[in-house]
Amino acid sequence: MQKMFDIVGLGNAIVDILAQTDDDFLLREKLHKGSMALIDEPRAHYLYKSMGPVKLVSGGSAANTIVGAASLGAKTAFVGKVKEDELGQIFSHDLKSMGIHFSTIPANAGSATARCFVLVTPDGERTMNTYLGASQTLSPDDVDESLISQSTITYLEGYLWDPPEAKKAFLKATEVAHQSGGQVALTLSDTFCVDRYRDEFLELLKTNKIDILFANQHELKSLFLTSDFDIAVTMLQELPVLAAVTRSEHGVMVVDRNAILSVPAYPVDRLVDTTGAGDLFAAGFLTGFTRGSDHANSARLGAMAAAEVIQHIGARPESDLKIMANENGLLTSELA
Amino acid sequence: MQKMFDIVGLGNAIVDILAQTDDDFLLREKLHKGSMALIDEPRAHYLYKSMGPVKLVSGGSAANTIVGAASLGAKTAFVGKVKEDELGQIFSHDLKSMGIHFSTIPANAGSATARCFVLVTPDGERTMNTYLGASQTLSPDDVDESLISQSTITYLEGYLWDPPEAKKAFLKATEVAHQSGGQVALTLSDTFCVDRYRDEFLELLKTNKIDILFANQHELKSLFLTSDFDIAVTMLQELPVLAAVTRSEHGVMVVDRNAILSVPAYPVDRLVDTTGAGDLFAAGFLTGFTRGSDHANSARLGAMAAAEVIQHIGARPESDLKIMANENGLLTSELA
Numbered sequence: 099m100q101k102m103f104d105i106v107g108l109g110n111a112i113v114d115i116l117a118q119t120d121d122d123f124l125l126r127e128k129l130h131k132g133s134m135a136l137i138d139e140p141r142a143h144y145l146y147k148s149m150g151p152v153k154l155v156s157g158g159s160a161a162n163t164i165v166g167a168a169s170l171g172a173k174t175a176f177v178g179k180v181k182e183d184e185l186g187q188i189f190s191h192d193l194k195s196m197g198i199h200f201s202t203i204p205a206n207a208g209s210a211t212a213r214c215f216v217l218v219t220p221d222g223e224r225t226m227n228t229y230l231g232a233s234q235t236l237s238p239d240d241v242d243e244s245l246i247s248q249s250t251i252t253y254l255e256g257y258l259w260d261p262p263e264a265k266k267a268f269l270k271a272t273e274v275a276h277q278s279g280g281q282v283a284l285t286l287s288d289t290f291c292v293d294r295y296r297d298e299f300l301e302l303l304k305t306n307k308i309d310i311l312f313a314n315q316h317e318l319k320s321l322f323l324t325s326d327f328d329i330a331v332t333m334l335q336e337l338p339v340l341a342a343v344t345r346s347e348h349g350v351m352v353v354d355r356n357a358i359l360s361v362p363a364y365p366v367d368r369l370v371d372t373t374g375a376g377d378l379f380a381a382g383f384l385t386g387f388t389r390g391s392d393h394a395n396s397a398r399l400g401a402m403a404a405a406e407v408i409q410h411i412g413a414r415p416e417s418d419l420k421i422m423a424n425e426n427g428l429l430t431s432e433l434a
Numbered sequence: 435m436q437k438m439f440d441i442v443g444l445g446n447a448i449v450d451i452l453a454q455t456d457d458d459f460l461l462r463e464k465l466h467k468g469s470m471a472l473i474d475e476p477r478a479h480y481l482y483k484s485m486g487p488v489k490l491v492s493g494g495s496a497a498n499t500i501v502g503a504a505s506l507g508a509k510t511a512f513v514g515k516v517k518e519d520e521l522g523q524i525f526s527h528d529l530k531s532m533g534i535h536f537s538t539i540p541a542n543a544g545s546a547t548a549r550c551f552v553l554v555t556p557d558g559e560r561t562m563n564t565y566l567g568a569s570q571t572l573s574p575d576d577v578d579e580s581l582i583s584q585s586t587i588t589y590l591e592g593y594l595w596d597p598p599e600a601k602k603a604f605l606k607a608t609e610v611a612h613q614s615g616g617q618v619a620l621t622l623s624d625t626f627c628v629d630r631y632r633d634e635f636l637e638l639l640k641t642n643k644i645d646i647l648f649a650n651q652h653e654l655k656s657l658f659l660t661s662d663f664d665i666a667v668t669m670l671q672e673l674p675v676l677a678a679v680t681r682s683e684h685g686v687m688v689v690d691r692n693a694i695l696s697v698p699a700y701p702v703d704r705l706v707d708t709t710g711a712g713d714l715f716a717a718g719f720l721t722g723f724t725r726g727s728d729h730a731n732s733a734r735l736g737a738m739a740a741a742e743v744i745q746h747i748g749a750r751p752e753s754d755l756k757i758m759a760n761e762n763g764l765l766t767s768e769l770a
Contacts, residue, residue: 118752146527147527149527149531150531150532151492151527151528151531151532151750152491152524152528153489153490153748154489154490154491155488183520184520184521185520188488188490191482191485191487191488192487195485195486195487196486210520412489414487416454
């Protein structure tokens with residue numbers, strides 16, 4: 099049966115606040131370069147006051163993926179919690195302007211819309227500090243069962259495991275998706291997230307809660323507590339899951355119990371900012387997957403979308419990915 | 435007597451909301467490419483809903499100038515009205531994070547902080563639609579007399595002539611500046627602004643209310659209702675004012691009753707977005723001027739600051755202009 103949506107994403111609803119900084123600032127504030135840390139409100143106020151002039155763009159890992167999939171022509175929806183404030187309106191506008199179904203009721207009281215302070219050092223690396231605010235009030239009540247039932251893929255970000263209510267929403271969505279014949283995809287988000295929830299993520303994978311897993315090589319090694327990538331892949335093959343493992347310039351491996359398929363990275367003229375690479379890979383892979391492409395073609399579509407997003411600042415595509423995919427012959431006739 | 439501030443700027447306090455669009459959208463919405471139009475709240479809501487995904491950066495013409503001057507090491511202050519909302523906090527943060535004195539009390543009720551919808555077409559041109567919101571409630575009460583008295587230059591944007599209360603604030607600042615031995619500078623802002631207020635601007639100039647005038651060649655021709663640039667310059671020389679006329683790649687002319695001085699444009703690798711060029715020229719010129727540089731050197735400093743801002747998207751500098759100026763030997767020892 100054809101469902102109404104190809105992909106529904108559940109994730110933190112975050113606006114990114116970007117500022118240039120230097121290594122001294124990171125050292126002084128004890129910030130771990132390249133990582134994502136969760137911060138509370140006083141810390142958010144303090145950091146903001148210490149930062150230079152800013153730029154704002156909508157973000158959030160799963161939201162970035164859904165925007166990428168929409169740009170490729172997939173029918174998409176998003177579930178995530180903002181507050182009824184100006185940042186919440188911006189987040190909501192940016193999804194709706196891409197034709198994405200977004201009907202999670204915004205909070206009208208309590209914490210402000212989530213924001214991620216992205217500190218960009220002269221080497222182009224980004225250090226993230228996230229204040230989850232309203233995003234952590236996402237609860238099982240926000241998971242519209244008919245929306246999940248009407249989606250081929252329910253896509254979840256590992257970061258959702260941080261707020262306790264969101265975790266419950268995540269589990270409810272997983273259950274509803276499977277009851278209605280849908281599939282569940284998870285991204286491990288980052289190595290620190292895997293560190294926090296390794297046992298729970300492994301349990302989800304072992305008990306068939308997750309059908310498709312997205313991870314980069316570092317997250318995969320962290321998941322299996324090994325420094326040897328080949329060992330991690332062998333351990334991955336023991337789990338009942340289809341996995342796409344991204345390896346930066348070394349391309350992608352699509353792994354299941356029976357096979358390992360390698361797809362090269364898409365050529366890049368100039369690497370500017372790697373943020374969003376994993377999010378956009380998932381966008382391309384899932385778009386191909388839900389439209390019946392084989393794994394190799396889906397992975398190529400993912401690699402192309404990731405290549406677009408790393409050639410500019412920001413984690414959302416700036417070009418029309420559908421046009422790009424058609425030019426590269428990566429969309430099936432149904433989508434094109 | 436050495437004053438506390440080199441430059442205090444009075445202007446609209448605006449956050450820019452940028453989106454990519456195409457020429458069809460401009461045609462459909464009857465938007466005049468490259469111009470700035472004022473819009474009301476319903477129109478602002480409508481346009482925002484019709485726009486694609488956005489990026490937010492602080493803007494405002496005089497505010498951009500003050501940020502540029504601060505980046506060059508000038509002691510600066512700003513007067514402009516935001517509301518106590520999230521966009522207002524962003525605007526305020528971005529000034530204070532540059533060390534700029536900004537103490538205008540934000541409105542706690544009424545219209546939201548001003549925003550300018552900047553529609554960027556594939557040719558790199560920008561079409562602006564400004565909702566003035568809280569900005570137009572700037573009133574004479576917001577003009578702190580001691581602040582103006584303590585500033586060598588009081589810098590005003592022509593756009594301030596649009597909101598009636600702001601115009602009164604502008605005139606009060608002019609008076610206080612002159613009473614305390616300061617000088618008043620004005621930018622004509624854009625040709626449409628000159629069209630709206632030609633007679634009033636000419637009256638200000640003829641009656642010695644303005645000591646330093648900033649204009650580009652189009653604004654100057656519009657001011658004197660001529661299509662001949664040389665005629666416009668001749669008419670300009672009849673006014674009791676020092677004028678800096680920017681002419682894009684043809685550089686700058688510094689004009690007073692007795693002399694015309696030409697300074698070439700600063701070399702540019704890649705023109706990306708001309709917005710802010712005039713604002714940043716004024717930043718450099720006034721910084722040089724207040725520190726005792728001659729007109730030629732001040733104009734070169736302005737040309738350099740303008741060149742920086744047109745090589746990236748956005749109207750505020752992304753590099754440390756003071757370092758750039760020192761490398762080019764454009765700062766006097768006192769500033770450097």
